[in-house]
């Protein structure tokens with residue numbers, strides 16, 4: 024395996040680095056670097072800057088704003104974005120619903136939604152999970168009954184991330200309750216979140232934040248033209264989407280940045296504390312190994328299809344991300360308890376946010392398919408067990 028980038032790829036990396044570090048407002052990058060919550064406006068502004076430069080949806084077909092990049096270039100784009108503390112394009116739009124519409128939607132649906140989705144003029148939410156239908160997603164019970172030119176939707180979704188900002192929600196709904204297999208009666212339906220009968224209710228999380236929601240549907244009427252692809256084929260589209268979802272969830276670049284910042288905060292303590300030094304060096308090595316694995320995976324992904332090893336990236340990437348959040352708590356020591364302290368407090372910012380972030384990032388091993396389920400996929404599809 025060749026470990027050095029070609030001249031062309033090195034120039035591409037430079038081009039991305041320059042763009043991200045000069046074109047995205049410093050205030051937004053500072054918010055990300057300080058690991059503080061971004062506002063909706065900051066996320067929209069960033070995506071619109073990227074989209075204007077053709078850098079928001081490189082994974083889409085070229086006719087809809089994608090780039091004819093190699094998987095390695097896409098990887099470099101993503102990594103440089105993370106290293107520069109630039110918020111990634113909203114995953115629900117850029118890596119989830121957009122590629123599904125581009126691959127399976129009618130021409131009309133593509134024209135109606137894709138440009139607005141790339142530019143974040145529409146903020147999408149993901150309405151897949153339900154109570155009792157998370158890992159076992161095909162057990163979902165939200166029903167869409169066809170009545171003339173409309174579907175009438177009833178049911179409940181849960182864990183809808185940033186649903187409070189959502190304009191539209193892409194959902195999996197049961198359109199044939201009598202199908203012989205539960206996977207066969209599911210459709211992929213786009214729903215306007217301002218529709219009468221749709222309610223979003225916040226879920227308060229352990230860190231005190233509010234980033235997930237429950238969404239309720241009571242006789243919500245949805246025009247039949249909002250169906251993506253064919254009725255009852257939604258499971259195929261969902262599998263396509265979930266494969267893409269997993270590729271982006273190994274945040275090597277941002278974890279590297281966090282770890283480097285932690286090392287700076289630790290300063291002289293590292294030299295005087297062999298246990299801490301070993302821990303930091305261990306994390307650096309593991310991240311390097313993950314980075315090389317990610318490069319091997321991108322080098323071998325055929326036809327833009329997700330490689331089954333994306334499950335390894337998801338699993339290891341989230342474990343390391345969590346390990347770094349734990350390191351911050353330990354570095355902060357007793358100061359990590361001061362998460363409620365106000366802005367005027369003498370406790371440094373990074374120490375105040377360390378515990379809420381440690382707690383918040385427990386989510387990473389659950390979303391995008393839980394890590395236990397990733398282990399099952401690795402056992403079956405890679406190890407052949």
Ligand SMILES: Cc1cc2nc3c(=O)[nH]c(=O)nc-3n(C[C@H](O)[C@H](O)[C@H](O)COP(=O)(O)OP(=O)(O)OC[C@H]3O[C@@H](n4cnc5c(N)ncnc54)[C@H](O)[C@@H]3O)c2cc1C
Pocket residue numbers: 148149150151152155156157158159181182183184185235386389390391392393394395396399
């Ligand atoms: C912060 C956060 C944000 C999310 N955002 C969204 C969103 O925007 N939209 C959306 O649709 N969903 C979202 N989800 C839902 C997420 O996809 C599910 O939580 C996830 O798929 C797990 O499902 P579950 O919570 O029902 O747990 P369950 O499936 O009930 O699992 C419970 C436990 O059993 C284990 N388990 C289950 N099946 C197996 C198996 N076959 N083998 C081994 N172990 C197993 C799991 O790993 C887990 O530890 C989000 C979740 C979180 C935590």
